[in-house]
Amino acid sequence: MVNTTIKTTKSQEVFAAAQNLMPGGVSSPVRAFKSVGGQPIVFDRVKGAYIWDVDGNQYIDYVGTWGPAICGHAHPEVIAALHEALEKGTSFGAPSTLENVLAEMVIDAVPSIEMVRFVNSGTEACMGVLRLMRAFTNREKIIKFEGCYHGHADAFLVKAGSGVATLGLPDSPGVPKLATSTTLTAPYNDLESVKALFEENRDEIAGVILEPVVGNAGFIAPDAGFLEGLRELTHEYGALLVFDEVMTGFRIAYGGAQEKFGVTPDLTTLGKVIGGGLPVGAYGGRRDIMSMVAPAGPVYQAGTLSGNPLAMTAGIKTLELLQKPGTYDYLERITKKLADGLLQIAKETGHVACGGQISAMFGLFFTSGPVNNYEDAKKSDTAKFGRFHRGMLERGVYLAPSQFEAGFTSFAHTEEDIEQTLAVARDVMSSL
Numbered sequence: 001m002v003n004t005t006i007k008t009t010k011s012q013e014v015f016a017a018a019q020n021l022m023p024g025g026v027s028s029p030v031r032a033f034k035s036v037g038g039q040p041i042v043f044d045r046v047k048g049a050y051i052w053d054v055d056g057n058q059y060i061d062y063v064g065t066w067g068p069a070i071c072g073h074a075h076p077e078v079i080a081a082l083h084e085a086l087e088k089g090t091s092f093g094a095p096s097t098l099e100n101v102l103a104e105m106v107i108d109a110v111p112s113i114e115m116v117r118f119v120n121s122g123t124e125a126c127m128g129v130l131r132l133m134r135a136f137t138n139r140e141k142i143i144k145f146e147g148c149y150h151g152h153a154d155a156f157l158v159k160a161g162s163g164v165a166t167l168g169l170p171d172s173p174g175v176p177k178l179a180t181s182t183t184l185t186a187p188y189n190d191l192e193s194v195k196a197l198f199e200e201n202r203d204e205i206a207g208v209i210l211e212p213v214v215g216n217a218g219f220i221a222p223d224a225g226f227l228e229g230l231r232e233l234t235h236e237y238g239a240l241l242v243f244d245e246v247m248t249g250f251r252i253a254y255g256g257a258q259e260k261f262g263v264t265p266d267l268t269t270l271g272k273v274i275g276g277g278l279p280v281g282a283y284g285g286r287r288d289i290m291s292m293v294a295p296a297g298p299v300y301q302a303g304t305l306s307g308n309p310l311a312m313t314a315g316i317k318t319l320e321l322l323q324k325p326g327t328y329d330y331l332e333r334i335t336k337k338l339a340d341g342l343l344q345i346a347k348e349t350g351h352v353a354c355g356g357q358i359s360a361m362f363g364l365f366f367t368s369g370p371v372n373n374y375e376d377a378k379k380s381d382t383a384k385f386g387r388f389h390r391g392m393l394e395r396g397v398y399l400a401p402s403q404f405e406a407g408f409t410s411f412a413h414t415e416e417d418i419e420q421t422l423a424v425a426r427d428v429m430s431s432l
């Protein structure tokens, strides 16, 4: 049942060739497995909760293409809708009814969003929102939190979590000092630090941007009162509050973390789930702020493929599937079973660990915890995580290849998948 000797000859061949063709052999850094060691597996196809690699091995997947696959990979209804849309063409570069449909769905779902702009990635959404924050407030500085990732735009590549942390790059070469000189950082869950920054930079801070539940430094939940406190501080100092819900949107709850925690920001960024596996991002928020975006207002931002019919179709169908009654109860139940099970097994097999879960997002750190911020997360035994990761992989469970990434479930994961995963984890942890 538990497969410990997988053959990965083809994966190794393909990845060796890739390294000559693309930097590090990948199109995005964390995929290269640098932080867990060993070689990545090369995917052939995905379906539901599973992945098959080019050597024919099957894995239970907890990455879900980094979040979008919340309905499970290649959901038959999403694929059918895409087939139909494909016949009508792949890109219009002009208004389409589909954009209205998805826009209405997003506006209905997300408390802060009264108007929305579609883009092609989470990075683009965060770049757009940054320009808008500054234009609306006529201020240049922003506050972000250590370990939070907001895409790879220059201004955000300061203490930016997973991908950057994984590579051990404190900042990236090529980012001009000027681009980050207006980026102030604070430890997550630390309201006092935020208040101090506001005091030191009176009337200069455009806003605060954060992951309302962190997924890019491993899984870190906001302390009780943290989000509320940021809402109050931003009001007090005339700054905007921006929730980067690229990861948490439609995952923590249908209306995102802002619905779950009852704190409404001024602006929100989305991505991942709303594209249903196709490239989509979005930013939206208060009508008075969004009305500044071109061509309604002077703040420029554009995109050749933005709002393209395939991406809109996958997003619409994905959100429709998520609206089915019981979806989020199910996601909560299986993910809790997984996260609690992993902690219990760690304890029984003599490992120091902590972790948690909200809805379909979870994490496990090899440190005693509690992990309230990035500094805490970095105390984790990453070498042990690497061995754990490799053991799980060799026994058919695909986890994010970094200690500093959250895990994701989908409603295609069955109770049996979770039980199988826990059985494998017991096996692996016993031999760490």
Ligand SMILES: *Cc1c(COP(=O)(O)O)cnc(C)c1O
Pocket (backbone or CB within 6 Å): 120, 121, 122, 123, 124, 126, 149, 150, 151, 152, 211, 215, 216, 244, 245, 246, 247, 271, 272, 281
């Ligand atoms: C993934 C992610 C991004 C970047 O999105 P891309 O589509 O990869 O550009 C931004 N913010 C958060 C919180 C994310 O998780």
